[in-house]
Amino acid sequence: MSIEFCIIHLLFLRIVRTVKYNDVSVKQSLTRIDLYFILLLFLLVHMVTQYTFRIFLFGLILLNIIMYFYFWLDAFLYRLFTVELGVGGIDVVFSNLWHEIVYMERTILFLKTNRTFIIFPLLVFLYNLSLLILNSFDQILLTVFIIIPYLLCTIIAYPIKFPIIAENGRGLIEDFLYSRYPNIPNGFCPRNEHYHLFDAYNDDKIPSKSPIV
Numbered sequence: 001m002s003i004e005f006c007i008i009h010l011l012f013l014r015i016v017r018t019v020k021y022n023d024v025s026v027k028q029s030l031t032r033i034d035l036y037f038i039l040l041l042f043l044l045v046h047m048v049t050q051y052t053f054r055i056f057l058f059g060l061i062l063l064n065i066i067m068y069f070y071f072w073l074d075a076f077l078y079r080l081f082t083v084e085l086g087v088g089g090i091d092v093v094f095s096n097l098w099h100e101i102v103y104m105e106r107t108i109l110f111l112k113t114n115r116t117f118i119i120f121p122l123l124v125f126l127y128n129l130s131l132l133i134l135n136s137f138d139q140i141l142l143t144v145f146i147i148i149p150y151l152l153c154t155i156i157a158y159p160i161k162f163p164i165i166a167e168n169g170r171g172l173i174e175d176f177l178y179s180r181y182p183n184i185p186n187g188f189c190p191r192n193e194h195y196h197l198f199d200a201y202n203d204d205k206i207p208s209k210s211p212i213v
Contacts (some may be wrong), residue, residue: 002042002046005042005045006038007038008143009042010030010034010035011151012068012120012124013038013071013172014154014158014160015154015158016068016071016072016074016162016172016209017029017030017034017172018154018158019075019079019114020074020075020079020172021156022079023148029161029162029164029165029172030164030166030171030172031168031173032165032167034171035165037171037173044060045061045131052066057131058132059131061132064124065121066126068120068124069121071172072117072120072121072153074176075117076110079110080101080104080107080110081101084175115157116153116154116157116158117157119150123146123147126142126146126147127142127143127147133168161174178188
């Protein structure tokens, strides 16, 4: 299970990075931080499975599923709006956001060109759920007949770029944990209704009144 678990989760992270940074090939490579994250995740699952109650494994698997869904949504939004999610989240109502973007031409084009990525949360859910409720033989069947064919499809859809592991750069996990603020030029004036978005970033740099109406 150890090698299989690590490889599958590394490929999960690769899918997200490849789709999110589609236009920046140098950022599609995994980083050492991504590798450390997978190793930590494996150790946690192994320890919980071996030494604690099953309810803790259920909680860990649930958090893992939620995290990957968050990564999936982050990549989706980044490709459409260059908006990044993170630990702090963004100030939106997801139902309203989905209603606004689902009819956009850019959204339709993204969905047409990334069909494999659309079902990514479902595959993550199935694989993690199998660790909780299936026996070893059934897990192997699920992996061989569903997970591996899907991962092969993603490699065809999103060819592996080299280097596979980058020496420098931020990992997908780092982008999730630490906010990356934009480089706002001097004299930039946001619309009045958008001004509150800049308060936490650079309150003394952004004028309180905007000439843009």
